[in-house]
Amino acid sequence: MKTLSYEEKVEILKSLLKRLNKGESVEKLREEFRDVLASVSPVEIPFIEQELVREGVPVREILRMCDMHAELFYEALKSREIKGVPKGHPLDLLMKENEEIVKLAEKLSLYSTVLAERGDGVSLDELSEMLRRLSVSLRRHYVKNQMLLFPYLERLGIAAVPRVLWGREDQVLGRIRKLSASLGDGAGSIAVKLREVSREVADLVFRENKILYPTLWALLEEEDWAAVALEADKIGYIVEVEGEWRPRAKPRYPFQLKPTTLEEKLEKLPPEVRRLAKGGEPDDYEVAREGDVELGTGFLSPAELSGLFRGLPLEITFAGRDDRVRFFSSSMLMEGFIRTKTILGRRIEYCHPPRLEGLVKSTVEKLKRGEKDFEVFWTRIRGRTVRVLISAVRSNDGEYLGVLEIVEDFTDILENPEEVKKSVVVL
Helix, strand or coil: CCCCCHHHHHHHHHHHHHHHHCCCCHHHHHHHCHHHHHHCCCCHHHHHHHHHHHCCCCHHHHHHHHHHHHHHHHHHHHCCCCCCCCCCCHHHHHHHHHHHHHHHHHHHHHHHHHHHHHCCCCCHHHHHHHHHHHHHHHHHHHHHHHHHHHHHHHHCCCCHHHHHHHHHHHHHHHHHHHHHHCCCCCHHHHHHHHHHHHHHHHHHHHHHHHHHHHHHHHHCCHHHHHHHHHHHHHHCCCCCCCCCCCCCCCCCCHHHCCCCHHHHHHHHCCHHHHHHHCCCCCCCCCCCCCCCEECCCCEECHHHHHHHHHCCCCEEEEEECCCEEEEECCCCCCCCCCCCHHHCCCEHHHHCCHHHHHHHHHHHHHHHHCCCCEEEEEEEECCEEEEEEEEEEECCCCCEEEEEEEEEECHHHHHCHHHHHHCCCCC
């Protein structure tokens, strides 16, 4: 077979996807396109996926094509390594997490074999617990990809790669949920589903270790990894953190990357990635604008901040460390206690009936002393059941700054729990 250019590969793979979409046999197409699929570099796959997504090809069809490619290129990808990752670095810990995830996937595969061969010999309780552990581990692992790493790729103009990977991650978690709910089915059916889940989990592990993580290792700099490490610590790892990586650079978040960043790094990338990455359009959106209020977790204009509070399905009142009311919100979605601007500067306990003054003061004092972080009370307002949560407001260093009273209407939830349950969807 002649050597194909990148453009030729893309066009051939498009024809493969069209035929897949028309319902042609996967086995037949796999054999027909074997040479082409095997010739696609693992580094090219994310960029081909990105191009196909841009052209409107459904993600589910791209996933099917990737399954074919994975089978034919798995051995080649197994030889790829990332060198020079310090111990305790977030990438080191993510790859260690994948080692644990593979162990769980291999155990599922073993269960599958036992069920298929014997029809029993596996405790359903043990299997249920294994699936729960796997689901919890995957969620914690995937959320770090989705919320910490993918934003950097998107900022650098490689937006479709995260969409495809996130689609696969969702697909795996969905299969685990369905499998957990069908453990009462026959052994043969469970065995097949276990094998599918095990294969898909292992497939995602090798895609991360051999495609996603090498790409990020080439693109991200120390300050980017410093931000990833900081945020990953908040999420937590599924492995023990051995060795603390101490970056010398100040954390840099995706929105702080300059639009020219990818261009500056092209020479650092492998030739095939360099060629493909040139087609990406970096995201130059500016998060912080003149006049915005920096809130630690984001930036809002005063108008946005005011509108945000009105759009919340709850109302809040804030009193500072001197117990004087400094702020209250008014919701468009619910009506709580009547409050007016005339209470600004008023003592928080005077905003309540005299019969509750002692309760309010004692609650606030407990929060000030650090005996509690919050107290919950239930009451009724105009026939509605309302929860009143009084919470301490503290600085990042734990210094007491004031008290927050949150009023939220729970009537519909308490009076129509079955209707609420019917509307629950897995997000």
